[in-house]
Amino acid sequence: MEVACLRQGLLRYTWRKLSARINFSNVTSQPAFVTAKQERSKVPQHPVSPSINEDLPPKTEVDLQLVQRLEKLSLVDFVNKEGLTRLEAAISMADQLCVVNTEGVEPMITVLEDRSLPLAEDEVHSGDLSEELLACAQETLEDYFVVPPGNITYSEEKGYYRELDQGEEDI
Amino acid sequence: DMGMNYLSLSIRDVSSLLKQKTISSLELCNAALKRQNAVAKLHPFITHTPDLARESALHSQKRYDRGEQNLPLDGIPVAVKDNFCTSGIPTTCGSVMLQNYIPTYSATVVRRLQKAGAVIVGKTNLDEFGMGSGTTDSTFGPSKNIYRSGVEYNFLHPSREYDNILSRIPSTALENGDWYVTGGSSGGSALAVASGTTFLALGSDTGGSVRNPSSYCGVVGLKPSYGLVSRFGLISLVNSLDVPGLFGRYVDDVATMLSVVSGLDPQDSTSVSSDLQNLKLPENPSLDGLIIGIPREYHWPGMSKEIVDEWTKVADLMEDSGAQVREVSMPHTQYSIICYSVLNPCEVASNFTRYTGVGYGHRVSASHSMEAMYAFTRSSGLNEVVKGRILAGNYFLLRENKSKYFKQALKVRRLISEDFSKVWASGVNLLLTPVTLSTAIRYSEFQNLDNRTQTATQDICTQAANMAGVPAVSIPVSLNTEGLPVSLQLIGQWGKDPA
Numbered sequence: 001m002e003v004a005c006l007r008q009g010l011l012r013y014t015w016r017k018l019s020a021r022i023n024f025s026n027v028t029s030q031p032a033f034v035t036a037k038q039e040r041s042k043v044p045q046h047p048v049s050p051s052i053n054e055d056l057p058p059k060t061e062v063d064l065q066l067v068q069r070l071e072k073l074s075l076v077d078f079v080n081k082e083g084l085t086r087l088e089a090a091i092s093m094a095d096q097l098c099v100v101n102t103e104g105v106e107p108m109i110t111v112l113e114d115r116s117l118p119l120a121e122d123e124v125h126s127g128d129l130s131e132e133l134l135a136c137a138q139e140t141l142e143d144y145f146v147v148p149p150g151n152i153t154y155s156e157e158k159g160y161y162r163e164l165d166q167g168e169e170d171i
Numbered sequence: 172d173m174g175m176n177y178l179s180l181s182i183r184d185v186s187s188l189l190k191q192k193t194i195s196s197l198e199l200c201n202a203a204l205k206r207q208n209a210v211a212k213l214h215p216f217i218t219h220t221p222d223l224a225r226e227s228a229l230h231s232q233k234r235y236d237r238g239e240q241n242l243p244l245d246g247i248p249v250a251v252k253d254n255f256c257t258s259g260i261p262t263t264c265g266s267v268m269l270q271n272y273i274p275t276y277s278a279t280v281v282r283r284l285q286k287a288g289a290v291i292v293g294k295t296n297l298d299e300f301g302m303g304s305g306t307t308d309s310t311f312g313p314s315k316n317i318y319r320s321g322v323e324y325n326f327l328h329p330s331r332e333y334d335n336i337l338s339r340i341p342s343t344a345l346e347n348g349d350w351y352v353t354g355g356s357s358g359g360s361a362l363a364v365a366s367g368t369t370f371l372a373l374g375s376d377t378g379g380s381v382r383n384p385s386s387y388c389g390v391v392g393l394k395p396s397y398g399l400v401s402r403f404g405l406i407s408l409v410n411s412l413d414v415p416g417l418f419g420r421y422v423d424d425v426a427t428m429l430s431v432v433s434g435l436d437p438q439d440s441t442s443v444s445s446d447l448q449n450l451k452l453p454e455n456p457s458l459d460g461l462i463i464g465i466p467r468e469y470h471w472p473g474m475s476k477e478i479v480d481e482w483t484k485v486a487d488l489m490e491d492s493g494a495q496v497r498e499v500s501m502p503h504t505q506y507s508i509i510c511y512s513v514l515n516p517c518e519v520a521s522n523f524t525r526y527t528g529v530g531y532g533h534r535v536s537a538s539h540s541m542e543a544m545y546a547f548t549r550s551s552g553l554n555e556v557v558k559g560r561i562l563a564g565n566y567f568l569l570r571e572n573k574s575k576y577f578k579q580a581l582k583v584r585r586l587i588s589e590d591f592s593k594v595w596a597s598g599v600n601l602l603l604t605p606v607t608l609s610t611a612i613r614y615s616e617f618q619n620l621d622n623r624t625q626t627a628t629q630d631i632c633t634q635a636a637n638m639a640g641v642p643a644v645s646i647p648v649s650l651n652t653e654g655l656p657v658s659l660q661l662i663g664q665w666g667k668d669p670a
Contacts (some may be wrong), residue, residue: 003500011291042465042496045485047472050505066566073565074520075546076558089623090563094513097579100506100586108588109579110411110441111397111640111665132275136531145529147541154543 053099060091064164072155081160178202178367181421182247183372189235189246196235196246200228200290203248206368207292210322213315215362216293217253218261224248227290234288243427245288250363250372253294254301256404257281261426264406265299265309268526268533268552280373280415280432287431292369293357298622301375301408301521302556304383304629305617306358310554314358316351316387316592316611317366318655319344319468326650341654351611351655354384354629357416361388364418371428372418377408378511378626379606379633381416382660387611389647389656393417393425394633397667398443400429401436408442409518412511412637422646426452429668450669458494464599465496468504469632471591475609481649481657482605489603499599501590506583507635508627513567513580518537519557520564526552556622588639595664602662605632606645632660642668650652 035069039075063085071077130143141144177185177194188194200324204221231246251257256274263269277285285291298308307313317324321344325326326337345351353362357374363385364372374381375393385392400415408412415432419425427450435444465486470479485573490496528534528548535547550558567576594602607629636643643662651657663670 041487042490042498043479043486044465044467044470044498045479045483047470047474050468069569070562070565074549074558074561075542076549076553076561077546078562079550079555079558083555083562086555086559086621086623087563087566090516090559091566093509093623093627094567094576094580094615096509097506097513097583098575100503100579100583102432102579102582102586105582105585107578108585109581111588112441112443117443118435118437119440120437129275133530134216136272136275137529138534147529148538148544150541152240152540154537154540154546156546157462159381 053096055099057095057098060088060095062088062091062164064161067161067164068155077158078160081163082159084164178206178370179240179420182244182370182419182424182427185247186245190240191501192235194373196231196290197225199246200224200248200292203290203292203368206366210317210362210366211243213317213320213322213366213404214312215295215314215359215366215368216292217263217265217296217309217311217359218252220260220291220293221412223260224290224292224627227285227464231288231290231519242286243431244284244371246370247289247371248292249284249289250293250295250360250369251281251291252297252357252360252372254297254372254375254406254408255281255373256406257291257294260294262294262406263311264301265297265311266553266557267310268549269406269531270310270533274404276404279401279436281404281410283432283434284373284428289371289583293363295357295363295374298356298556299554300557301356301377301380302560302626303622304379304626305352305612305619306355306362306384307352307614308355308554308556308622310610313614314353314362315614316353317362318342318351318389318498318611318654319544320350322366340650341496341652345613347615349613349615352387352614352617353650354387354607354611356380356384357418358384358388360418361385361390364388364420365391369644370419371424374416374418376414376416376637377412378515378637379630381418382606382633382643383629385418385645386647386658387496387656389510389650389658391419391425391647392420392645393429393668394636394643395433395668396642397637398441398563399433399445399447399642399666399668401432401439401442402433403436403438407522409515410522411518412514414637423452425644426450426669434595445666447668452669454525458489458492461489461493461494461601462599463489463496464594464602466499466501466504466594466602468501469604471608471631473608473628474605477651477657478605478607478609482603482659486603494604494642499594499597499602501584501594501635504581504635507587507638510580510583510587510638511630511634512623512627513576514584516564517567517577517580518561518564519560520562520568523553523561524559528552550581559623584590584638587635590635591639591641591662591664600663601670604660604662606658606660607632610653610657612653639665641665
């Protein structure tokens with residue numbers, strides 16, 4: 001039975017990597033075990049605390065109407081109460097953005113905004129792939145993907161709806 | 172078994188051996204496959220591709236036999252994260268939704284690796300759809316960090332004077348069956364490289380998903396400049412932030428990989444042209460004249476002392492070696508993770524409308540209504556983390572919320588990006604920062620936090636580089652007293668990846 005025995009030249013790799021970056025003729029200390037020169041180092045030795053935002057908007061309550069609206073838009077469900085708590089936590093975190101002063105700042109949609117990106121010509125290059133693509137689907141008929149009728153809305157009662165409706169519970 | 176030792180070499184060294192016929196491509200491939208079996212319990216791979224690997228290796232061998240030696244990665248085993256499409260090979264994104272999906276095409280980066288002679292040995296594990304920072308949220312089970320996992324390994328150093336120190340570094344398994352997480356979401360890829368099953372691996376980085384696991388697993392992890400590497404075939408998470416990432420044990424190996432995969436791709440309209448195809452790092456790099464910035468805000472409350480110590484040591488080392496090191500300020504850093512918490516779900520809500528069960532993937536029948544069919548399919552195919560992001564995204568995009576959240580996040584994004592621009596304008600060439608707040612976390616602690624909290628804490632030092640689209644690399648620098656890797660991050664100007 002073969003023992004899972006690895007020879008990891010880890011420190012050797014570490015040094016090869018560092019030496020790819022640093023000319024070693026200048027280095028006299030044993031870098032992995034040298035003591036830090038805290039007094040004159042440029043690295044801050046104490047944590048820099050992020051500024052605290054005082055005027056946050058009030059906490060958003062997730063009510064039944066919102067839950068049903070989001071589930072309809074997303075066509076996924078919250079699953080359980082944790083899902084609702086998760087959303088509330090996400091909104092709370094996002095609220096911290098609202099206090100940042102962005103007056104006069106344009107939204108940045110892409111980091112490549114400063115250049116003209118190439119657009120492809122409207123030409124078919126890949127040929128007829130219908131057979132391969134249809135093979136990926138579970139329900140097909142001849143050259144068609146099959147779906148049930150599209151004009152019937154779907155809604156389903158969930159356990160957490162009742163809890164929200166009652167207004168109580170520590171959601 | 173000599174084959175196993177070759178797996179620890181750099182690509183340059185093993186390529187020489189392949190060219191000299193000291194070892195054949197097939198032997199190297201078999202050694203890699205054997206190593207896969209040895210570390211199988213750590214679960215780096217979702218799908219193993221031994222037959223395809225051997226076929227590629229045979230082709231490689233024939234090329235070497237004919238004396239053709241011009242492909243940069245000929246015969247080199249590589250791994251691919253399971254959110255890159257690979258023709259004929261299941262591509263699952265770690266999700267039930269794509270469990271049965273077999274793409275009809277390969278991602279551009281995969282094709283470029285194959286054209287360079289690389290031998291793909293498998294698809295690696297990830298947090299479902301790339302959402303997570305531990306590789307613990309995959310449908311197919313978690314990946315475990317090789318350090319202190321119970322798999323035996325030794326530390327080597329070319330100089331014998333370190334033997335005494337090396338023997339004192341712990342490498343035994345943790346008590347009670349606990350283990351360290353690999354980090355995520357590209358944990359499987361980081362693990363594949365760290366455990367020697369491959370020389371290189373592809374990952375994807377949207378908020379730190381390549382640098383985070385690199386830091387925990389002790390390998391080099393590069394997130395290139397946005398646009399440098401084609402995203403065609405990378406299953407989208409956040410189109411404006413996603414970047415294919417590269418893993419390797421040696422910086423030179425990662426540079427070679429970058430030269431292979433980078434470059435304009437007409438099939439990705441967000442890819443730009445570059446001239447890195449012949450990238451060769453200098454043999455004797457020097458730091459003279461280099462200005463290194465230390466952004467003070469990256470010393471977060473709660474950062475472990477050993478990380479701060481290593482950061483300090485390396486900064487001082489760089490200063491002693493000829494670089495100018497100065498403290499800088501990037502005041503919007505603290506908003507980066509919050510900005511991400513809005514932009515990510517918004518783009519996800521949009522991107523994930525494609526998962527309906529109609530054209531591919533998981534499908535749950537509902538004969539009466541298309542809407543019902545979509546809802547059943549999506550609810551059963553996607554995990555709670557994914558669903559949570561879709562719902563949050565749709566909340567932020569509601570007409571009454573869009574300006575307050577989505578637009579505001581886009582504006583804050585610009586402020587974060589301008590923090591970088593100002594630093595570069597002041598003369599700084601590179602920023603040196605930590606990658607994560609601590610070394611790898613024990614699973615017993617990690618599982619107590621929900622996914623959202625985990626990513627909010629673990630992505631704190633990595634996220635801003637994605638916002639600004641600038642290149643960033645995680646480099647292991649040391650091992651701590653627990654025997655875990657400690658890494659630091661270098662961030663550069665957009666397009667200046669070779670730096």
